[in-house]
Amino acid sequence: MTLQAIGVVAAGLIGLGVYGTLSQQSIVMLMMGLELIINGVLLATVGFWSLTTGGLPEGQLLAIVAMAVMAVEMAIGFALVVAVFRRREVDMTDRLGSMKH
């Protein structure tokens, strides 16, 4: 359980997340990709905190900020899906030609 191993696993999660974000057509699936990216970031943050800072509390704080980012991303994402669907009955990125209301 070295820092390098954790870094590689986190990189794998982030890579999977990038793949999902770029490849998925459905907005909700795309958000899953974003979640995976933040998942990797969380793991890396906690890894750095645990193995290189000797338990500095600010490291955990950074992980909490990442969690808050994740919550914001989810909530705003779902609200956007609902708003777009109400307006245009669309839940796929490809069918969103413009960002105008």
Next chain:
Amino acid sequence: MSWADGVFWLLAAVALLTGWRVFRTDSMVRASFLLLASFIAVGAMMLMLGAAYLGFATIFMMAVEMMVMALFMVMFMMNPAGLNPMVMVHQHGLAIVAGLVTFAGLSAFALSLDLPDRPLPGGAEVIAPLGRELLGPSMLVFESAGVTLLATMLCVVILSSRSGRFGPSDLGSVPPAVDPAIEEDP
């Protein structure tokens, strides 16, 4: 290799495999719960790293989040139960290459890191210091996160609520004209 390493790699394999299957399964509900499994594995790894609060908080928070996600998936998908095989991807090749490049680049970065080796002291308190940090020196950061979340809640309600100020949002919700004659004019 110690047993801790074995458990770590097992959890890492679970996290990565389930994370990959998220985009390969036909069922939307399965996709969100596979993602949850990935998060639970990461939460367990955090626990192994000594983050006694963050690990469980991740599991707890993600359980709620993925439950909501599953609901939205079923609501918006034409194929919620996974009865038909489906592929809903675009720019697939590009996405695969981008994912691999990201992985390779970040791994190379992680492997080349030369950071001080200062592990968490065994048996150290981690939860109480975190709480003191949150409500002490880093209160501004913590409160900013709190205010951001509050703003998010407001945003979400404004974006998603059906009833606009001037009628249902999906019917336009436009303010009425001042002069009724203008409205009748095409």
Next chain:
Amino acid sequence: MMGPLTALPLTLCVLFAGMILVGVLDALAWRLLGRVPIDDDDRLTLGGLRAVIRRQSISTERPDLAAWRLAPALYFGLAAAGLALVPVAVAVGRAPVDVEAGIVVWGAVEALTVIAVFLHGWSSNALLPLMGAYRFVAIGLSIMLVSMFVLIGAALPAGSLRLTAIVESQRELWNLVRQPLGLPLFLLLGLAITLRGPLDYADAPDLAGGTSAEDNAQLRLAWQLARAAMLVAFAAMAATVFLGGPLGPVLPGPVWLALKAGLVAAVLVVLGHLLARPDASRMMTFIWVVLLPLSFLDLAIAGLEALR
């Protein structure tokens, strides 16, 4: 923390004993109160058990079999995990699983329980179970929010998330007295996660059994057993957090804990039989407009008390 070889059998034995007690309580409540007619399946006898196991197995069209079979196991496993957190005596390390963030782990158990119930309803690929699952998720997540604030309030006087510390903090005064709103609100969560009475939006008779509507006999048996197990875990947790757990004069700690948990279980069973279930949307409004502010008030009371 006990070793796994002690913790696991201990937890399971207590869980099974508790499940028998829940069965007895349910039968008694049914006989004495008799307000809510329950299915024959809900009253388990040994003869009935054999018949259930032998009954022909049925299925629906294209279910998610893995999730369908695993949902009761997940539900039961979560109950066991929750029960394992409960300290059996007052001293650090006297819970089968004694972790620093014990109360957060219980929160995770609550959240995952909602998922188990949703999976149970969704996986049979049928209308009524799905409706039950959807209703339950809406109500379950909302009431879980209420319980989180209540639990944070209970952790405040202890100054720790560890359950043994929360027990220790109640040596002079139980949280029931200190935070009078806490236990009633927490009991509502108990009704929801054990699928009982007024908060049983998953398996209610108005949906012909809801998430269990398409279960075959064996699965239904497993599901009912898991429900009873969750009631045991919840009762033990409520007794720990609000009634001082193993604290008490003369009798040894585990006996006190069992008595208090039994009392909580009895109250829940009686409430489940006596209270009517409102419409789901009304309950939703009630939770967000009345119960959630009440939980904030509870937290404020706990905070002021802790500052004093």
